[in-house]
Amino acid sequence: MRRSRRSFGVLAVLVPTCLGCVHLPVVERAYGGNVVDGHYVSPEAYAAFLRGAMAEAASHPADALREYAEAAAQDPASPEPWTRIAQVHCTTGGREGAAEGELAIEHALALDPLYARAWSVRATCAVVRGDTLAERAAARRAAQLDPQGDGANILLAQADDAWPGQVGLREALIALTVTAAEPVAAWTALASWAEAHGDVALWTRALVELARVSPAKRPAIARSAEELAGNGNVGEARLVAGGLVDASEGPLPAELALVVRLALDEAIVRRDVDAVRRRATRGRLALDEAGGRALLGGERALAHDLVAAAAMADPGALGARLVLAVADGRDLLGPAIAPRPTDTPVSPAALVAFGAALLHAAPSAAPPAIAAIPRLPLLAGDDRVVRAAVELASCGVLVSDVLPPDGALELSVILGQDSVRAASDEGPLDARHRYLAVALARPNSARARELAHQLRAVVATDPIVAAASALVQLADGTRISADAPHALLARNPADPLLAATALRLAEKVGDAEVARRARATLAALTASRHSF
Numbered sequence: 001m002r003r004s005r006r007s008f009g010v011l012a013v014l015v016p017t018c019l020g021c022v023h024l025p026v027v028e029r030a031y032g033g034n035v036v037d038g039h040y041v042s043p044e045a046y047a048a049f050l051r052g053a054m055a056e057a058a059s060h061p062a063d064a065l066r067e068y069a070e071a072a073a074q075d076p077a078s079p080e081p082w083t084r085i086a087q088v089h090c091t092t093g094g095r096e097g098a099a100e101g102e103l104a105i106e107h108a109l110a111l112d113p114l115y116a117r118a119w120s121v122r123a124t125c126a127v128v129r130g131d132t133l134a135e136r137a138a139a140r141r142a143a144q145l146d147p148q149g150d151g152a153n154i155l156l157a158q159a160d161d162a163w164p165g166q167v168g169l170r171e172a173l174i175a176l177t178v179t180a181a182e183p184v185a186a187w188t189a190l191a192s193w194a195e196a197h198g199d200v201a202l203w204t205r206a207l208v209e210l211a212r213v214s215p216a217k218r219p220a221i222a223r224s225a226e227e228l229a230g231n232g233n234v235g236e237a238r239l240v241a242g243g244l245v246d247a248s249e250g251p252l253p254a255e256l257a258l259v260v261r262l263a264l265d266e267a268i269v270r271r272d273v274d275a276v277r278r279r280a281t282r283g284r285l286a287l288d289e290a291g292g293r294a295l296l297g298g299e300r301a302l303a304h305d306l307v308a309a310a311a312m313a314d315p316g317a318l319g320a321r322l323v324l325a326v327a328d329g330r331d332l333l334g335p336a337i338a339p340r341p342t343d344t345p346v347s348p349a350a351l352v353a354f355g356a357a358l359l360h361a362a363p364s365a366a367p368p369a370i371a372a373i374p375r376l377p378l379l380a381g382d383d384r385v386v387r388a389a390v391e392l393a394s395c396g397v398l399v400s401d402v403l404p405p406d407g408a409l410e411l412s413v414i415l416g417q418d419s420v421r422a423a424s425d426e427g428p429l430d431a432r433h434r435y436l437a438v439a440l441a442r443p444n445s446a447r448a449r450e451l452a453h454q455l456r457a458v459v460a461t462d463p464i465v466a467a468a469s470a471l472v473q474l475a476d477g478t479r480i481s482a483d484a485p486h487a488l489l490a491r492n493p494a495d496p497l498l499a500a501t502a503l504r505l506a507e508k509v510g511d512a513e514v515a516r517r518a519r520a521t522l523a524a525l526t527a528s529r530h531s532f
Helices: 002-019 043-057 061-074 080-092 094-111 116-129 132-145 169-178 183-196 200-213 215-230 234-247 254-269 273-282 287-296 300-313 318-327 348-361 363-371 383-395 405-415 418-422 431-441 446-454 463-475 484-491 496-509 512-530
Strands: 026-031 034-039
Touching: 043 061, 043 080, 043 169, 043 183, 061 080, 080 094, 080 116, 080 183, 094 116, 116 132, 169 183, 169 200, 183 200, 200 215, 200 234, 215 234, 215 254, 215 431, 234 254, 234 273, 254 273, 254 287, 254 383, 273 287, 273 300, 287 300, 287 318, 287 348, 287 383, 300 318, 318 348, 348 363, 348 383, 383 405, 383 496, 383 512, 405 431, 405 496, 431 446, 431 463, 446 463, 463 484, 463 496, 484 496, 484 512, 496 512
Parallel strands: none
Antiparallel strands: 026 034
């Protein structure tokens, strides 16, 4: 340990001096149609980091510290090597090591004060030092920045496959990982590296591979998939979830309900009926859930293929009968789909997909018909189903009580209910809905600014984040551009959440045309409600 501490001490002297003078090349990265500036990272820096991770996994702390120090020197803008240095010191060096670990954490947080993993390691170091107050403060901060508890400061974004100016970089990093002697340690290192550098595509690839090679890490990977979805990276979340479900053996536990649904959606996008069936079976989901999700994804033929056999074979499969009626364009109020006392409760996806079709075909019949159907509860965080359910609730087809907290929050915004201003950003809400709640309750708070920073890469692609961002602007009228209401409504004129938010902006800036169009969207919902 003496040799490794000398190496760390040299870096501790050099890096604070150099951080002010190193001019790192700026690289443009495309995220969800937006261009975001980021710093250049080299394969050499990652190679040193990987060697450090391998040494740490092999319980060679001196070698790990030396390699992490090299990674920090090669990539002075990243907080992750410093965080790893602190972790090694605090977990292997006792109280003396914890003191050195705290110095490394100070470097990491100076580079990125919102890096949740650094705060988590700071809490670990405080435990070693016996500083209970510091432990609680750091742990509280880590939990606030990363409520899922795994993965820190995820700069979640819709990432393209290539970084302009860094052609081949991703391939170089993957090649270094694939050839490593210990695959679990190597893919864990790559996942941590990609996460810290904001490369969501690479982070996704690493998580998928890690799910394949490390059963022990699958619970944490599942939480990462949920977090990706909750931060607006739904495509990446589906890929991770699909890889996780495919890599798992036997039935999956109930706590992975959202992950299984994300995995189903990934297979539905590919129209892979065998993968949908396999994943539904592994996740212990009835096929009416898969069929309903296919309908909500616009895949009628796939929905038919998924439920046709179940609808004919099982007299009690009401959900399958509902999905089949919609998929085949049948009579949506006929005796074949009338609820029977022996029917199994209908899945949320099947119920919502049927309700949407029935609202279009026979608006006045929709509320009583839906109310008579036995149903399973909606799942918080399941955007594909919950957002469609919110629209049904705004039309009066579903009672608002059936919505989970995220759906209830969206409905409150659509209906203009002021009660949401008392909503908390804690609890079961994902990051996007926490931002929406804070945008209503405390738009000028530090918490609102943190969430805006965390979700900035998806503001152009995610309607919930876009609405939250607009509400924050609304609280500070000087920041609203003249074309903001039009730009918001143009994303999806039929989205009631965007329409309700665009109306507020339009009334603020005096844009009569956008206000008229937004009111028309909301009036259609009101008309549906009043026609029942």
